[in-house]
Amino acid sequence: IRLVSGSGLCDGRVEISINDQWGTVCDDLWDINDGDMVCRQMGCGRAVSAPQGSRFGPGSGTIYLDDVVCSGSERSLTKCSPHRGLGVNNCDHAGVVCSVGSIP
Structure with missing residues (x-):
C-alpha cells in the first residue's frame, strides 16, 4: 500500500499493489474508518x-477495490469487506490524510 500525490508519505491517493501492478481504491462508501485502516497499515x-x-x-492504473468497508479490526485494506472484487468499479479515487506527517 502507498499514498501518492500528497504532501508527504502520510497523505495522498490510496494505491495498492496486486501482482506487482499498482492500482487505486474507489471512493464509493469510502470514509474515515477506511482511512484509519490505511493510516494504521502505513504506520501514519x-x-x-x-x-x-x-x-x-x-x-494511472486499475481501480482495484470498490465499495470497501472497514470495521477497524482488519490488518490490511484488502481484508476489509465487502468489496466488489478486484478490478470491478464505477467510481473516482479514494484518498486519506493521516495524523502523522499532516500539515496543520
Missing part, C-alpha cells in the same frame, strides 16, 4: 480526513 497514526472525488488526482 490515525486518519484526519478521507477525501473522495480524486482530491489527489486520478491514478
Whole structure:
C-alpha cells in the first residue's frame, strides 16, 4: 500500500499493489474508518480526513477495490469487506490524510 500525490508519505491517493501492478481504491462508501485502516497499515497514526472525488488526482492504473468497508479490526485494506472484487468499479479515487506527517 502507498499514498501518492500528497504532501508527504502520510497523505495522498490510496494505491495498492496486486501482482506487482499498482492500482487505486474507489471512493464509493469510502470514509474515515477506511482511512484509519490505511493510516494504521502505513504506520501514519490515525486518519484526519478521507477525501473522495480524486482530491489527489486520478491514478494511472486499475481501480482495484470498490465499495470497501472497514470495521477497524482488519490488518490490511484488502481484508476489509465487502468489496466488489478486484478490478470491478464505477467510481473516482479514494484518498486519506493521516495524523502523522499532516500539515496543520
